Amino acid sequence: MIAEVLSIGTELLMGQVLNTNAQFLSRRLSALGVAQYHQSTVGDNPGRLKEAYETALSRSDIVITSGGLGPTGDDITKKVLADLLGEELVLNADAAAHVESFFKRMNRPMSKNNMNQALFTKDTMVLPNPNGTAPGAIVPCEKFGAGKVVIHLPGPPYEFEPMFDSSVAPYLQKRSGQTLVSRYLRIFGMGESTVDTLLRDLMDCPSPSLSPYCSIGEVQLRATVLSDTAETGAAELEPLIAEIRARLGDVIYAVEKTDKGSLAKTMVEKLLLKSMSVCTCESVTGGLTASEIVAIPGASKVFKGGLVTYCDEEKQRLAGVSRETLERYGAVSKACALGMALGAREKCGADIAISFTGCAGPDSDERDTPIGLTFIGLATPEGAEVHEFKFSGSRQRIRMLACLNGLNQIRLYLERRL
Amino acid sequence: MIAEVLSIGTELLMGQVLNTNAQFLSRRLSALGVAQYHQSTVGDNPGRLKEAYETALSRSDIVITSGGLGPTGDDITKKVLADLLGEELVLNADAAAHVESFFKRMNRPMSKNNMNQALFTKDTMVLPNPNGTAPGAIVPCEKFGAGKVVIHLPGPPYEFEPMFDSSVAPYLQKRSGQTLVSRYLRIFGMGESTVDTLLRDLMDCPSPSLSPYCSIGEVQLRATVLSDTAETGAAELEPLIAEIRARLGDVIYAVEKTDKGSLAKTMVEKLLLKSMSVCTCESVTGGLTASEIVAIPGASKVFKGGLVTYCDEEKQRLAGVSRETLERYGAVSKACALGMALGAREKCGADIAISFTGCAGPDSDERDTPIGLTFIGLATPEGAEVHEFKFSGSRQRIRMLACLNGLNQIRLYLERRL
Numbered sequence: 001m002i003a004e005v006l007s008i009g010t011e012l013l014m015g016q017v018l019n020t021n022a023q024f025l026s027r028r029l030s031a032l033g034v035a036q037y038h039q040s041t042v043g044d045n046p047g048r049l050k051e052a053y054e055t056a057l058s059r060s061d062i063v064i065t066s067g068g069l070g071p072t073g074d075d076i077t078k079k080v081l082a083d084l085l086g087e088e089l090v091l092n093a094d095a096a097a098h099v100e101s102f103f104k105r106m107n108r109p110m111s112k113n114n115m116n117q118a119l120f121t122k123d124t125m126v127l128p129n130p131n132g133t134a135p136g137a138i139v140p141c142e143k144f145g146a147g148k149v150v151i152h153l154p155g156p157p158y159e160f161e162p163m164f165d166s167s168v169a170p171y172l173q174k175r176s177g178q179t180l181v182s183r184y185l186r187i188f189g190m191g192e193s194t195v196d197t198l199l200r201d202l203m204d205c206p207s208p209s210l211s212p213y214c215s216i217g218e219v220q221l222r223a224t225v226l227s228d229t230a231e232t233g234a235a236e237l238e239p240l241i242a243e244i245r246a247r248l249g250d251v252i253y254a255v256e257k258t259d260k261g262s263l264a265k266t267m268v269e270k271l272l273l274k275s276m277s278v279c280t281c282e283s284v285t286g287g288l289t290a291s292e293i294v295a296i297p298g299a300s301k302v303f304k305g306g307l308v309t310y311c312d313e314e315k316q317r318l319a320g321v322s323r324e325t326l327e328r329y330g331a332v333s334k335a336c337a338l339g340m341a342l343g344a345r346e347k348c349g350a351d352i353a354i355s356f357t358g359c360a361g362p363d364s365d366e367r368d369t370p371i372g373l374t375f376i377g378l379a380t381p382e383g384a385e386v387h388e389f390k391f392s393g394s395r396q397r398i399r400m401l402a403c404l405n406g407l408n409q410i411r412l413y414l415e416r417r418l
Numbered sequence: 419m420i421a422e423v424l425s426i427g428t429e430l431l432m433g434q435v436l437n438t439n440a441q442f443l444s445r446r447l448s449a450l451g452v453a454q455y456h457q458s459t460v461g462d463n464p465g466r467l468k469e470a471y472e473t474a475l476s477r478s479d480i481v482i483t484s485g486g487l488g489p490t491g492d493d494i495t496k497k498v499l500a501d502l503l504g505e506e507l508v509l510n511a512d513a514a515a516h517v518e519s520f521f522k523r524m525n526r527p528m529s530k531n532n533m534n535q536a537l538f539t540k541d542t543m544v545l546p547n548p549n550g551t552a553p554g555a556i557v558p559c560e561k562f563g564a565g566k567v568v569i570h571l572p573g574p575p576y577e578f579e580p581m582f583d584s585s586v587a588p589y590l591q592k593r594s595g596q597t598l599v600s601r602y603l604r605i606f607g608m609g610e611s612t613v614d615t616l617l618r619d620l621m622d623c624p625s626p627s628l629s630p631y632c633s634i635g636e637v638q639l640r641a642t643v644l645s646d647t648a649e650t651g652a653a654e655l656e657p658l659i660a661e662i663r664a665r666l667g668d669v670i671y672a673v674e675k676t677d678k679g680s681l682a683k684t685m686v687e688k689l690l691l692k693s694m695s696v697c698t699c700e701s702v703t704g705g706l707t708a709s710e711i712v713a714i715p716g717a718s719k720v721f722k723g724g725l726v727t728y729c730d731e732e733k734q735r736l737a738g739v740s741r742e743t744l745e746r747y748g749a750v751s752k753a754c755a756l757g758m759a760l761g762a763r764e765k766c767g768a769d770i771a772i773s774f775t776g777c778a779g780p781d782s783d784e785r786d787t788p789i790g791l792t793f794i795g796l797a798t799p800e801g802a803e804v805h806e807f808k809f810s811g812s813r814q815r816i817r818m819l820a821c822l823n824g825l826n827q828i829r830l831y832l833e834r835r836l
Contacts, residue, residue, distance in 0.1 A: 013454050015444030016631050019437060022459070026433030036431050037466055041440070041457035048455055158812075213434050280705070280726065286712025287698070287705030290726040294704025295814060297780050305732030307725060308698065308708040314723030314766060318736075348732060362715050396713060 001176060002035045003062040006052055008077050009155060010043035012067075021066040021153075021160050027259075028164060030211065032172050032180050033226050034062070044074045053084055057144040064168070067155030069134035071113040078137070081150055082121050085143055089119040095126045095135045102133050127167040132159040138171065147175075178226045181233025183241060184259050185221040186266070188408050190251040195219050198247050208240050213259075216397060217404045220259065253411055263407040264292045264299075270414040271302035276351040278410060280306030281319050281344030283331065284358035284374055289403045304350040309340060319343035319355075332357050332369045334386045341377030341384055352413070353379040354406045358389075360398040374402045378409050419594060420453045421480040424470055426495050427573060428461035430485075439484040439571075439578050445677075446582060448629065450590050450598050451644050452480070462492045471502055475562040482586070485573030487552035489531040496555070499568055500539050503561055507537035513544045513553045520551050545585040550577040556589060565593075596644045599651025601659060602677050603639040604684070606826050608669040613637050616665050626658050631677075634815060635822045638677065671829055681825040682710045682717075688832040689720035694769040696828060698724030699737050699762030701749065702776035702792055707821045722768040727758060737761035737773075750775050750787045752804045759795030759802055770831070771797040772824045776807075778816040792820045796827050 005025050011017045022039050029036050038059065042052045056063040068077030082089050095118035103110040117134045120126060127136035137152040151168055153160050173179055187195060192214050196203070199221075203210045208225035223240055227233030245252055254266045271278060280290045290306040293299050307318045312331050315321040321339035329335040337357050345353035358374030359365055372391040377384065387409060391401040423443050429435045440457050447454050456477065460470045474481040486495030500507050513536035521528040535552045538544060545554035555570040569586055571578050591597060605613060610632050614621070617639075621628045626643040641658055645651030663670055672684045689696060698708045708724040711717050725736045730749050733739040739757035747753040755775050763771035776792030777783055790809040795802065805827060809819040 007457075012441075013444055013457065014448045014629060015441045015446075016629070018441045023430075023433045023436045026431055028433075030432045037461060037463070039425075039431065039459035043455060045455070211432060211434065282705070282708075284712075285709070286717075286721075287700070287708030287724060287726065288712075290700075290705030290728070291703070291709050291817075294702075294706075294726075294728060295817070297813060299704075300729060303704075303728050305726045305728040305736060306705060307736070308705065308712075308723045310708070310712060310721050310723040311718060317767065318723060318725070318765065347736065349735065395715060399709075399713070 001062065001172075002037065002060045003029050003064060004036055004056050004060040005039045006056055006063055006065045007039070007041040007067060008044065008049060008065055009041075009067040010045075010074075012041050013043045017155075020157055021155070024157070024161055025064060025066075025164070027213075028169065031182050031222065031224050032169060033176065033224070034172060044068060044076055046076055046080050049076060049080045050084055053081055053150070057141055057148055057150070061145075061148055062172075063150045065150060065152050066160060069117060069136070069152060069154045071111070071116045071133075075116070077152055078120065081139060081141075085121065085139075085141060087121040090122060091115070092118055092120045092124065092126055095120060098126075098128060098135055099133055102129075127153075127163055129154060129159055129163055131162060132156060134159070136163050136167065176226070178228065179230055179233060180224060180226055181230055181237060182222055182224045182257070183234075183237050184254075184256045184261060185223065185241065185244060185252055186254040186256070186261050186263075187219040187221065187248065187251050188217065188253050188263055188404065190219065190248065192219050195221070195248070199244065202240065202243065208237055210240070217401050218263075222259070250412070250415065253408070262292075262296075263404055263411060265296050267407050267411050267414070268293065268296045268299050268302055270411060271352075272298075274414060274417070276414070277302050277304050278352045278354065279304045279344050279348035279350035281340040281353060281355040281377075282306065282308050283310055283315065283340070283356055284360050285356040285399050285403045285406070286310055288399055289354065289356065289406055292403055292407070304348045307340075307344050307347065315340060319347065330367045330369070332359055332365070332367070332373060332375065334375050334388065337375035337377035337386045338384055341379035341386075345379040351381060352410060353377075354410055355379075356402050356406055358391075358398070358402055360395045360402075362395060372398050374398070374405075376402065376406050376409055378413060380413060419480065419590075420455065420478045421447050421482060422454055422474050422478040423457045424474055424481055424483045425457070425459040426462065426467060426483055426486040427459075428463075428492075430459050431461045435573075438575050439573070442575070442579055443482060443484075443582070446587065449600050449640065449642055450587060451594065451627075451642070452590060462486060462494055464494055464498050467494060467498045468502055471499055471568070475559055475566055475568070479563075479566055480590070481568045483568060483570050484578055487535060487554070487570060487572050489529070489534045489551075493534070495570055496538065499557060499559075503539065503557075503559060505539040508540060509533070510536055510538045510542065510544055513538060516544075516546060516553050517551055520547075545571075545581055547572060547577055547581055549580060550574060552577070554581050554585065556586075594644070596646065597648055597651060598642060598644055599648055599655060600640055600642045600675070601652075601655050602674045602679060603641065603659065603662060603670055604672045604674070604679050604681075605637040605639065605666065605669050606635065606671050606681055606822065608637065608666065610637050613639070613666070617662065620658065620661065626655055628658070635819050636681075640677070668830070668833065671826070680710075680714075681822055681829065683714050685825050685829050685832070686711065686714045686717050686720055688829060689770075690716075692832060692835070694832070695720050695722050696770045696772065697722045697762050697766035697768035699758040699771060699773040699795075700724065700726050701728055701733065701758070701774055702778050703774040703817050703821045703824070704728055706817055707772065707774065707824055710821055710825070722766045725758075725762050725765065733758060737765065748785045748787070750777055750783065750785070750791060750793065752793050752806065755793035755795035755804045756802055759797035759804075763797040769799060770828060771795075772828055773797075774820050774824055776809075776816070776820055778813045778820075780813060790816050792816070794820065794824045794827055796831060798831060
């Protein structure tokens with residue numbers, strides 16, 4: 001089964017919108033074991049869209065469109081396909097009820113053209129949209145070959161992504177007759193090339209498949225298998241995951257059923273398990289770590305608060321670092337990181353404090369501290385420790401790497417304490 | 419002049435990489451006045467890449483490729499085009515010198531296959547790459563029509579973007595014989611539809627052109643004109659910018675020559691001008707505002723530090739909010755926001771303090787505070803004020819909107835104080 005993505009909208013060609021839908025679909029299709037060889041983007045132009053449909057339907061079984069389902073004249077996605085199929089768009093009763101009820105629920109008046117969103121060709125399967133007015137659709141295109149379909153999804157990612165997961169993924173699974181089971185292994189503290197070297201033979205194996213995804217400081221591995229049921233699939237993945245754990249060790253910080261994990265989420269979960277609280281004291285990261293923790297729903301049960309001691313004066317005033325420490329060792333020093341962690345732990349009354357001091361650039365400080373040099377302090381009920389790092393890259397990258405390494409220090413401490 | 423983007427790489431079809439290059443190119447091409455009607459993506463497959471070249475060269479004057487310039491067998495971008503043109507790839511002396519000097523500069527050993535990156539067809543114009551090993555190239559494709567070219571750029575955005583700006587943009591400007599001058603107007607506190615309504619006639623005007631770009635809470639307008647020189651272009655844009663200012667008023671917080679502005683940057687600049695300092699006291703935003711300020715290079719001259727008072731206990735301990743205030747009005751209240759701002763201003767010793775307390779969801783608190791309700795407090799040498807907001811959307815969106823509205827409150831205060 002071959003699928004391809006056709007993104008529709010002049011705003012994409014003008015660069016007004018970043019096409020995250022294409023990446024989302026690629027990940028999902030690849031996890032579902034559906035092949036994808038082409039992606040394309042066209043504007044709101046009937047002639048070029050018609051050509052794009054013809055090309056896509058000639059080479060793929062399933063064409064997934066994104067965008068152009070709105071109520072205005074620019075929204076030509078459905079109309080151009082209907083013309084190509086030689087069919088009429090007619091009012092679909094289910095879709096009309098959906099559009100009406102959406103406006104009622106939002107307490108907004110409905111303008112007449114909104115009913116355009118309920119027009120579909122007669123054999124279309126309409127897909128519900130809980131997050132917007134435009135229903136999606138699966139349109140049979142037998143004219144181009146047996147089993148060929150176009151699937152219309154709305155453009156905004158907060159409508160597009162849930163509709164794919166709730167309606168399209170089950171449809172594709174049903175067509176393939178099997179269930180796809182995935183696990184996501186999250187890795188921190190090992191580079192992509194090392195992971196690749198250690199797991200090359202496993203990645204070359206076609207099933208279960210293993211694909212790496214990198215983000216700043218992290219590698220994520222997706223292990224996937226096609227199986228008869230979710231249970232048999234999970235059982236088939238177990239030996240692979242055990243083997244990866246044996247090879248990589250404690251750089252794996254989580255194994256999850258979705259790709260929504262993060263170091264902050266794992267840390268919050270581990271703190272909850274141990275009924276421990278944490279606080280932050282941030283100079284170079286400047287509130288980023290606190291913000292990443294607060295981004296996790298339920299963080300209030302384990303996160304007390306924190307200090308942003310950006311200038312030396314605040315390191316003294318708020319965290320109680322001594323003037324002598326700052327004068328003798330400077331703000332970017334092991335001694336200062338230690339003082340910040342110990343001071344914050346006391347001021348905030350938390351079990352664990354993490355501190356960050358460093359130089360993120362673009363310019364060095366008056367002591368000519370090398371850009372990227374960072375000290376991360378950890379104060380716990382058992383004592384305190386400081387780790388030294390040298391990060392490289394932009395100011396934002398250095399700050400994010402510092403933040404993630406701090407969260408990882410807490411995660412490792414909690415695992416040691418088991 | 420019509421251009422199109424051809425992104426090459428199986429990692430894009432697997433969803434391992436988000437295609438930010440396509441958006442970057444779309445913005446730049448649109449700013450340069452170059453039309454773009456198609457974008458496409460193919461994997462590292464010679465047959466499909468050949469077809470993609472043929473299709474793209476049949477309908478566009480300039481085809482810009484991204485990716486596939488590396489040294490390994492997967493990197494087929496140049497070879498497939500050379501075959502299609504019936505030409506040979508031969509060692510280019512300039513490119514070879516570049517590759518060698520890059521490895522020398524990085525102090526890394528060069529493996530033999532790296533010289534593949536210096537192979538080009540003989541009429542190719544090689545583009546220098548200061549940020550990586552692979553040079554780019556402009557390859558004449560007269561076989562497909564007069565003036566047609568393929569421009570090869572490397573895949574990683576930190577190589578791709580600077581190479582476009584330093585080599586490709588001047589080439590395209592030279593081909594068009596004119597200079598493109600742009601100004602970016604940044605708007606906060608007015609929705610896209612209102613901006614659209616107020617400026618519709620100006621946006622419909624072909625030159626100077628005016629395009630809106632939206633991001634969370636903000637609208638950015640790009641005003642662009644093709645002119646003989648940068649000076650004449652700037653002069654032609656002036657009346658348009660004055661007219662937009664007259665219509666929109668103080669929601670315009672900056673007019674800049676690049677698209678790198680932000681509310682935090684403008685606020686830091688205004689604080690510097692007035693030699694004033696700021697501090698933060700954050701509950702719902704949880705350090706996000708401090709982090710956004712620290713993200714601006716040079717923030718250390720105006721940003722003292724801040725408190726993250728996430729739980730009620732810290733609102734008392736760190737910011738000195740009274741227990742009575744918390745018991746009587748709750749943490750999400752005007753009184754608490756006021757106490758937080760006044761407390762932080764005193765504790766941090768800054769001229770201005772901004773405070774945030776609210777409920778970002780997904781669940782409400784024990785007082786059933788509506789999700790999205792947020793109070794932002796501002797304490798200044800002249801006194802204190804609190805503003806109430808109701809934000810909607812996800813937890814992260816609510817927190818970001820709160821942060822941006824706080825930065826905007828400081829910006830408006832500084833402008834009033836002129």
